[in-house]
Amino acid sequence: MLSPKFSIVLAPTGMIPTKSQTPYVPVSPKEIASDVHRCSQIGITSVHIHARDDSGAPDWRMEKYQEIVYAVKSLVPEILINVSTSGRSWSELEKRADCLALQGDLRPDLASLTLSSLNFLSGPSVNSPDIIYNLARMMLERDITPELEIFDLGMINMANVLQKKGLLPEAIVANLFMGNIAGVQPSPSELGIMVDRLPTGTHWSGAGIGEFRDQAHAITLGAGGSIRVGLEDGIYLDRSKTQLATNELLVERVHQMAGLLDRHLMTSSEFKSEILKK
Numbered sequence: 001m002l003s004p005k006f007s008i009v010l011a012p013t014g015m016i017p018t019k020s021q022t023p024y025v026p027v028s029p030k031e032i033a034s035d036v037h038r039c040s041q042i043g044i045t046s047v048h049i050h051a052r053d054d055s056g057a058p059d060w061r062m063e064k065y066q067e068i069v070y071a072v073k074s075l076v077p078e079i080l081i082n083v084s085t086s087g088r089s090w091s092e093l094e095k096r097a098d099c100l101a102l103q104g105d106l107r108p109d110l111a112s113l114t115l116s117s118l119n120f121l122s123g124p125s126v127n128s129p130d131i132i133y134n135l136a137r138m139m140l141e142r143d144i145t146p147e148l149e150i151f152d153l154g155m156i157n158m159a160n161v162l163q164k165k166g167l168l169p170e171a172i173v174a175n176l177f178m179g180n181i182a183g184v185q186p187s188p189s190e191l192g193i194m195v196d197r198l199p200t201g202t203h204w205s206g207a208g209i210g211e212f213r214d215q216a217h218a219i220t221l222g223a224g225g226s227i228r229v230g231l232e233d234g235i236y237l238d239r240s241k242t243q244l245a246t247n248e249l250l251v252e253r254v255h256q257m258a259g260l261l262d263r264h265l266m267t268s269s270e271f272k273s274e275i276l277k278k
Contacts, residue, residue: 007045007226007266007275008254009147009175009205010036012247014050014232015058015088016122022235024246027052033071036079039251043265046080047072048112048147050232051099058088060095062102069106080268082110082147085135088125093134100138109276110173111139113146115155115162119182132158136167145276148174151183156197163199171276172202175228176220179212186216191223203275210234211241217254221261227254 012035017025026032036047049068053059069081083099090096102108113135114127139146146168148159162168176194178186184194186208198204206220207213207228217227229250237245237253258264272278 003224004262004264005266005270006221006258006263007203007205007271008043008251009046009048009082009207009226009228009230010039010044010247010251011048011050011207011228011230011232012036012039013052014230015084015086017231017235019056022231022244024244025231025235026247027056029067029071032068033075035247036072037075038248040076040079042248042251043255044079044251045226045266045268045271046082046110048082048084048228048230048232050084050086060090060098062098065099066102066106069102069108073105078268080109080271081106082112083108084112086112086114086125087127087131088120088123091126091128091131093131096131097135097138100135100142100144107142108144109272109278110145110147111135112149112175113139114149114151115158116152118151118180121181132162133165133167136162140167140169145169145171145173148172149177150174150194151177151180153184153194153197156194159202160197160199168199172199173275174198174202174204175207176204176225177207177209177233178216179209186212186219188219188223191219195223195225207233211236211239213250214239214253214257217257221257221263226266227258229254 205226208216
Protein backbone atom coordinates (compact mmCIF):
# COMPACT_ATOMS: atom_id res chain seq x y z
CA MET A 1 0.00 0.00 0.00
CA LEU A 2 1.29 3.45 -0.92
CA SER A 3 2.08 5.91 1.82
CA PRO A 4 -0.42 8.75 1.39
CA LYS A 5 2.17 11.37 2.33
CA PHE A 6 4.88 12.64 -0.01
CA SER A 7 7.22 15.62 0.00
CA ILE A 8 8.05 18.08 -2.77
CA VAL A 9 11.56 19.48 -3.21
CA LEU A 10 11.41 22.65 -5.30
CA ALA A 11 14.57 23.31 -7.35
CA PRO A 12 13.71 26.71 -8.83
CA THR A 13 17.00 27.96 -10.27
CA GLY A 14 19.94 25.58 -10.70
CA MET A 15 23.23 26.60 -12.33
CA ILE A 16 22.35 26.26 -16.01
CA PRO A 17 19.08 28.03 -17.04
CA THR A 18 19.56 31.66 -18.04
CA LYS A 19 17.22 34.57 -18.60
CA SER A 20 17.99 34.37 -22.32
CA GLN A 21 16.67 30.81 -22.35
CA THR A 22 13.61 31.53 -20.22
CA PRO A 23 12.43 34.71 -18.52
CA TYR A 24 10.80 32.57 -15.82
CA VAL A 25 13.95 31.31 -14.13
CA PRO A 26 14.44 33.21 -10.85
CA VAL A 27 18.03 34.34 -10.25
CA SER A 28 17.98 37.28 -7.82
CA PRO A 29 17.16 36.77 -4.12
CA LYS A 30 13.87 38.62 -4.60
CA GLU A 31 12.90 36.53 -7.62
CA ILE A 32 13.79 33.26 -5.93
CA ALA A 33 11.89 34.20 -2.78
CA SER A 34 8.82 35.23 -4.80
CA ASP A 35 8.82 31.93 -6.71
CA VAL A 36 9.17 29.95 -3.49
CA HIS A 37 6.32 31.92 -1.93
CA ARG A 38 3.99 31.33 -4.86
CA CYS A 39 4.85 27.65 -4.97
CA SER A 40 4.39 27.33 -1.21
CA GLN A 41 0.80 28.52 -1.62
CA ILE A 42 0.25 25.53 -3.93
CA GLY A 43 2.25 23.24 -1.66
CA ILE A 44 5.96 22.39 -1.35
CA THR A 45 8.07 20.97 1.47
CA SER A 46 11.59 22.26 0.88
CA VAL A 47 13.56 24.44 -1.51
CA HIS A 48 16.91 23.54 -3.08
CA ILE A 49 18.83 26.79 -3.52
CA HIS A 50 21.54 27.64 -6.04
CA ALA A 51 23.05 31.11 -5.79
CA ARG A 52 23.65 33.47 -8.72
CA ASP A 53 25.70 36.65 -8.73
CA ASP A 54 24.43 40.03 -9.92
CA SER A 55 25.15 39.11 -13.55
CA GLY A 56 23.17 35.87 -13.26
CA ALA A 57 26.22 33.58 -13.21
CA PRO A 58 26.52 30.77 -10.61
CA ASP A 59 27.94 31.92 -7.28
CA TRP A 60 29.38 29.95 -4.34
CA ARG A 61 29.77 32.71 -1.76
CA MET A 62 28.10 32.29 1.60
CA GLU A 63 27.11 35.97 1.56
CA LYS A 64 25.02 35.47 -1.57
CA TYR A 65 23.35 32.39 -0.09
CA GLN A 66 22.66 34.46 3.01
CA GLU A 67 20.79 37.04 0.94
CA ILE A 68 18.68 34.37 -0.74
CA VAL A 69 17.87 32.40 2.41
CA TYR A 70 16.94 35.60 4.25
CA ALA A 71 14.62 36.65 1.41
CA VAL A 72 12.99 33.20 1.25
CA LYS A 73 12.56 32.92 5.03
CA SER A 74 11.06 36.41 5.16
CA LEU A 75 8.21 35.27 2.91
CA VAL A 76 7.98 31.57 3.85
CA PRO A 77 9.45 31.21 7.34
CA GLU A 78 8.51 27.56 7.77
CA ILE A 79 10.09 26.25 4.55
CA LEU A 80 13.00 23.82 4.83
CA ILE A 81 16.19 25.18 3.24
CA ASN A 82 18.52 23.02 1.15
CA VAL A 83 21.72 24.65 -0.17
CA SER A 84 23.82 23.35 -3.06
CA THR A 85 27.40 22.11 -2.75
CA SER A 86 27.56 21.32 -6.47
CA GLY A 87 30.90 20.81 -8.19
CA ARG A 88 29.61 21.56 -11.65
CA SER A 89 31.26 24.98 -11.94
CA TRP A 90 34.05 24.72 -9.32
CA SER A 91 35.74 21.82 -7.56
CA GLU A 92 37.51 23.39 -4.57
CA LEU A 93 36.23 22.16 -1.20
CA GLU A 94 36.39 25.65 0.32
CA LYS A 95 34.06 27.09 -2.31
CA ARG A 96 31.65 24.17 -2.29
CA ALA A 97 31.41 24.20 1.51
CA ASP A 98 31.08 27.97 1.99
CA CYS A 99 27.27 27.85 2.07
CA LEU A 100 27.44 25.38 4.97
CA ALA A 101 28.75 28.20 7.17
CA LEU A 102 25.36 29.94 7.38
CA GLN A 103 24.45 30.48 11.02
CA GLY A 104 21.46 30.98 13.29
CA ASP A 105 18.03 31.21 11.70
CA LEU A 106 19.66 31.06 8.25
CA ARG A 107 21.47 27.76 8.86
CA PRO A 108 20.35 25.26 6.20
CA ASP A 109 18.33 22.19 7.15
CA LEU A 110 19.78 20.18 4.27
CA ALA A 111 22.55 20.40 1.69
CA SER A 112 23.02 18.56 -1.57
CA LEU A 113 25.78 15.94 -1.83
CA THR A 114 26.47 14.40 -5.24
CA LEU A 115 28.00 10.97 -4.73
CA SER A 116 30.31 10.61 -7.73
CA SER A 117 31.55 12.37 -10.84
CA LEU A 118 29.19 12.28 -13.82
CA ASN A 119 28.62 13.68 -17.29
CA PHE A 120 25.78 15.97 -18.27
CA LEU A 121 25.01 16.92 -21.87
CA SER A 122 26.97 20.14 -21.49
CA GLY A 123 29.93 18.78 -19.53
CA PRO A 124 31.10 16.99 -16.39
CA SER A 125 30.42 17.45 -12.70
CA VAL A 126 33.54 16.34 -10.85
CA ASN A 127 33.08 14.87 -7.38
CA SER A 128 36.18 13.12 -6.09
CA PRO A 129 35.95 10.70 -3.13
CA ASP A 130 37.91 12.99 -0.80
CA ILE A 131 35.58 15.92 -1.57
CA ILE A 132 32.53 13.73 -0.93
CA TYR A 133 33.93 12.45 2.38
CA ASN A 134 34.89 15.94 3.55
CA LEU A 135 31.55 17.50 2.64
CA ALA A 136 29.69 14.66 4.38
CA ARG A 137 31.86 15.09 7.48
CA MET A 138 31.27 18.85 7.58
CA MET A 139 27.52 18.41 7.24
CA LEU A 140 27.50 15.85 10.04
CA GLU A 141 29.50 18.17 12.33
CA ARG A 142 27.12 21.07 11.63
CA ASP A 143 23.92 19.01 11.95
CA ILE A 144 22.99 19.64 8.31
CA THR A 145 21.30 16.65 6.70
CA PRO A 146 22.85 15.70 3.33
CA GLU A 147 20.37 15.32 0.51
CA LEU A 148 22.14 12.69 -1.55
CA GLU A 149 22.05 13.30 -5.30
CA ILE A 150 22.07 9.94 -7.10
CA PHE A 151 22.21 9.44 -10.86
CA ASP A 152 23.34 5.81 -11.15
CA LEU A 153 23.79 2.59 -9.18
CA GLY A 154 27.41 3.32 -8.34
CA MET A 155 26.30 6.38 -6.40
CA ILE A 156 23.99 4.19 -4.32
CA ASN A 157 26.97 2.04 -3.44
CA MET A 158 28.76 5.22 -2.33
CA ALA A 159 25.77 6.05 -0.09
CA ASN A 160 26.14 2.67 1.58
CA VAL A 161 29.90 3.23 1.95
CA LEU A 162 29.29 6.61 3.62
CA GLN A 163 26.82 5.00 5.99
CA LYS A 164 29.32 2.27 6.93
CA LYS A 165 31.98 4.92 7.58
CA GLY A 166 29.61 6.75 9.93
CA LEU A 167 29.46 9.81 7.69
CA LEU A 168 25.66 9.90 7.31
CA PRO A 169 23.14 10.85 9.98
CA GLU A 170 20.38 8.51 11.08
CA ALA A 171 17.97 10.30 8.72
CA ILE A 172 18.97 9.55 5.12
CA VAL A 173 17.43 11.67 2.36
CA ALA A 174 18.06 11.13 -1.35
CA ASN A 175 17.05 12.41 -4.79
CA LEU A 176 17.06 9.82 -7.59
CA PHE A 177 17.63 11.48 -10.97
CA MET A 178 16.37 9.75 -14.11
CA GLY A 179 16.92 10.59 -17.75
CA ASN A 180 20.45 11.97 -17.65
CA ILE A 181 22.59 10.94 -20.63
CA ALA A 182 24.99 9.02 -18.38
CA GLY A 183 22.65 7.66 -15.75
CA VAL A 184 19.57 5.67 -14.87
CA GLN A 185 16.60 6.08 -17.21
CA PRO A 186 12.95 6.49 -16.09
CA SER A 187 11.64 2.94 -16.20
CA PRO A 188 9.92 1.00 -13.41
CA SER A 189 12.62 -1.69 -13.48
CA GLU A 190 15.55 0.72 -13.17
CA LEU A 191 13.84 2.77 -10.48
CA GLY A 192 13.00 -0.44 -8.60
CA ILE A 193 16.64 -1.53 -8.54
CA MET A 194 17.72 1.89 -7.25
CA VAL A 195 15.15 1.94 -4.46
CA ASP A 196 15.96 -1.65 -3.48
CA ARG A 197 19.66 -0.81 -3.04
CA LEU A 198 19.26 2.39 -1.03
CA PRO A 199 20.21 2.28 2.66
CA THR A 200 17.28 0.98 4.69
CA GLY A 201 14.83 3.69 5.66
CA THR A 202 15.97 6.26 3.09
CA HIS A 203 13.40 8.96 2.30
CA TRP A 204 13.75 9.25 -1.46
CA SER A 205 12.42 11.57 -4.14
CA GLY A 206 12.35 11.03 -7.89
CA ALA A 207 13.32 13.63 -10.48
CA GLY A 208 13.34 13.59 -14.27
CA ILE A 209 15.87 15.48 -16.38
CA GLY A 210 14.39 17.58 -19.21
CA GLU A 211 11.82 15.76 -21.32
CA PHE A 212 11.82 12.81 -18.90
CA ARG A 213 10.35 14.81 -16.01
CA ASP A 214 6.71 13.72 -16.18
CA GLN A 215 7.57 10.09 -16.85
CA ALA A 216 9.91 10.02 -13.88
CA HIS A 217 7.36 11.71 -11.63
CA ALA A 218 4.60 9.30 -12.64
CA ILE A 219 6.57 6.16 -11.83
CA THR A 220 7.95 7.76 -8.65
CA LEU A 221 4.51 8.59 -7.29
CA GLY A 222 3.25 5.14 -8.27
CA ALA A 223 6.18 3.54 -6.44
CA GLY A 224 5.54 5.49 -3.23
CA GLY A 225 8.31 8.07 -3.56
CA SER A 226 8.42 11.81 -3.11
CA ILE A 227 9.13 14.38 -5.82
CA ARG A 228 11.79 16.87 -6.80
CA VAL A 229 10.68 19.42 -9.40
CA GLY A 230 11.64 22.83 -10.75
CA LEU A 231 13.20 24.78 -13.58
CA GLU A 232 16.65 23.53 -12.60
CA ASP A 233 15.74 20.14 -14.10
CA GLY A 234 14.02 21.41 -17.25
CA ILE A 235 12.58 24.67 -18.56
CA TYR A 236 9.77 23.34 -20.76
CA LEU A 237 6.29 22.25 -19.77
CA ASP A 238 5.87 19.83 -22.69
CA ARG A 239 8.10 17.18 -24.26
CA SER A 240 7.97 18.87 -27.66
CA LYS A 241 9.55 21.97 -26.09
CA THR A 242 6.97 24.44 -27.36
CA GLN A 243 5.82 25.88 -24.03
CA LEU A 244 8.10 27.34 -21.37
CA ALA A 245 7.30 26.27 -17.83
CA THR A 246 7.18 28.22 -14.60
CA ASN A 247 7.93 26.77 -11.20
CA GLU A 248 4.30 27.26 -10.26
CA LEU A 249 3.01 25.28 -13.24
CA LEU A 250 5.45 22.46 -12.50
CA VAL A 251 4.36 22.24 -8.87
CA GLU A 252 0.69 22.30 -9.90
CA ARG A 253 1.31 19.38 -12.28
CA VAL A 254 2.85 17.31 -9.49
CA HIS A 255 -0.20 17.93 -7.30
CA GLN A 256 -2.48 16.88 -10.15
CA MET A 257 -0.58 13.61 -10.58
CA ALA A 258 -0.52 12.96 -6.84
CA GLY A 259 -4.24 13.62 -6.57
CA LEU A 260 -4.95 10.76 -8.97
CA LEU A 261 -3.25 8.42 -6.49
CA ASP A 262 -4.85 10.05 -3.43
CA ARG A 263 -1.46 11.13 -2.13
CA HIS A 264 -1.07 14.28 -0.05
CA LEU A 265 1.72 16.74 0.65
CA MET A 266 3.96 16.36 3.67
CA THR A 267 4.41 19.79 5.21
CA SER A 268 7.77 21.22 6.16
CA SER A 269 7.07 20.72 9.86
CA GLU A 270 5.99 17.10 9.28
CA PHE A 271 9.14 16.42 7.26
CA LYS A 272 11.32 17.98 9.92
CA SER A 273 9.82 15.95 12.75
CA GLU A 274 9.04 12.67 10.97
CA ILE A 275 11.97 12.39 8.53
CA LEU A 276 14.77 14.56 9.91
CA LYS A 277 13.80 13.74 13.53
CA LYS A 278 14.45 17.32 14.64
